[in-house]
Amino acid sequence: NAGVTQTPKFQVLKTGQSMTLQCAQDMNHEYMSWYRQDPGMGLRLIHYSVGAGITDQGEVPNGYNVSRSTTEDFPLRLLSAAPSQTSVYFCASGGSSGYQPQHFGDGTRLSIL
């Protein structure tokens, strides 16, 4: 079972570049979310979606865009990368709400120079 697949696993960008982090799940989950993980700060919610066509902001949405055109995919776009966005990014999916167990991908390690 694939579960939640994130690509790429590693990426290095220059300041000002844009890119899209891909996230796909094959469990037919309605709820999907993006987090960033920084040392000593746990996981911080960037954006989340409760179904196709519906997205909402989390704690730290600035500098990131998302869209949810299908149930399976939830890409995260960095519009103009900044060194402060250097982090490990995790995508998760789960049931019909945040109450359900969240299944995480293995993360994308992103460095902005």
Next chain:
Amino acid sequence: TQLLEQSPQFLSIQEGENLTVYCNSSSVFSSLQWYRQEPGEGPVLLVTVVTGGEVKKLKRLTFQFGDARKDSSLHITAAQPGDTGLYLCAGLNFGNEKLTFGTGTRLTIIP
């Protein structure tokens, strides 16, 4: 933003000892989850607690949700090296489906 503070931030103990990790907030959550994360991987769910005062056991791990639904604890009995990892609590906010994660406790069990 509803904050979840975990303590201690780091814990290193000998195999066979007992330990407790705490997850505290000033906010009320509709439910609370505990996850464990290994290096290079995403977090994996251990348990969800829903009712104030609820206690759940998972082998040597005991989870408790505070009566007021603002805090939780994880107690490990006779810790094993396989318990090593980053433990994260996560609270579900009422009404908006946001799952807020705690700051994490990095646990190391020394053989």
